[in-house]
Amino acid sequence: MNPSVQISHAAAEERAEFYKKTYMHVALAILAFMLVESLLLKYIPEELIMKMLGGRFIWLGILGLFWLGSVVSEKWTLSQDRNVQYAGLSFYVILESIIFLPLIYIASRYAGIEIIQQAGLITVALFAGLTAVVFMTNTDFSFLRTAIVVGGFIALGLIVVGAIFGFNLGLWFSVGMVVLASATILYQTSKLKDTYSTDQYVGASLLLFSSIMLLFWYVLRILMSRRS
Structure with a gap:
């Protein structure tokens, strides 16, 4: 496989190998x-x-470190050095694990392990469905970029304000974040075909993984809110 070939110009076999x-x-x-x-x-x-x-x-400090770490991880995954790419993906997995620790702890202790399994199954089903939409319809979802960026900044601002003043953002915020995460998956999956080259599958996987984890976080919160 030629590592410099962009996916949009690659042969069918190269594209299939990249997606795999x-x-x-x-x-x-x-x-x-x-x-x-x-x-x-x-x-x-x-x-x-x-x-x-x-x-x-x-918690705000952890979120700040997570944001900084995610930026560094993304740069590493797009490095020309394969070892650096894997270091970036591994580092991001650890960051996600730390961020999720309190939520998973509360969910497993007060709602049971079953609710985590349900959230995981729902997340995988949503991700598979959204991925199928992109590949089966061949639709360009790049038009979602502006809405995702604006929505992301609004959500971040609400999260920071909520953390500072100690108020719960509620069920509808979680629903909105599920919509935002779903739109991000559509956008990023569509972006795979036009932005990446055939050797950048580690970086592409990090972006998809981050969106899946965002989706999982708020699906789990919604399920937990129904139990409370």
Whole structure:
């Protein structure tokens, strides 16, 4: 495979191989997330997890580090060095695991492991359906970019304000974030065909993985709100 070929200009075999490697890496990232999350739940003291839940400014600090780490990870995954690409994806999986730790802890303790499994199945089904829409209709979803960027900044602002003043953003915010995450998956899947070259499957998998995790977060929150 010629590593410099852009997907839109690649042969059918090269495109198929790129998609295969991209989605294989997404699956491996999800499995790695599950493994790291289980280890964190096993070895991180409950008191520390509760501090993450209760401390507003600690949580804002974690979010800030997560944003910085995600930027660094994305740059690493698009490096020409394959080892650096994998380091970026691995680093991002660890960051996601840390961010998810309080939510998974609360969900498993007060709602049961079944609700996490349900959220995972719903997330996978939504992701598969959205991916099928892009590939079966061959629609260009690049027009969603502006709405995603604006929606992302609004959501980030609401999250920061909510963390500072300690109020719950509620069910409808979670529903809106599911819509935003779904739009992002449509956009990023469509972008695969036009932006990446055949050797950038690690970077492509990181972007898809990040959107899947965002979708999973708010699907789980919606299910938990129905149990409360």
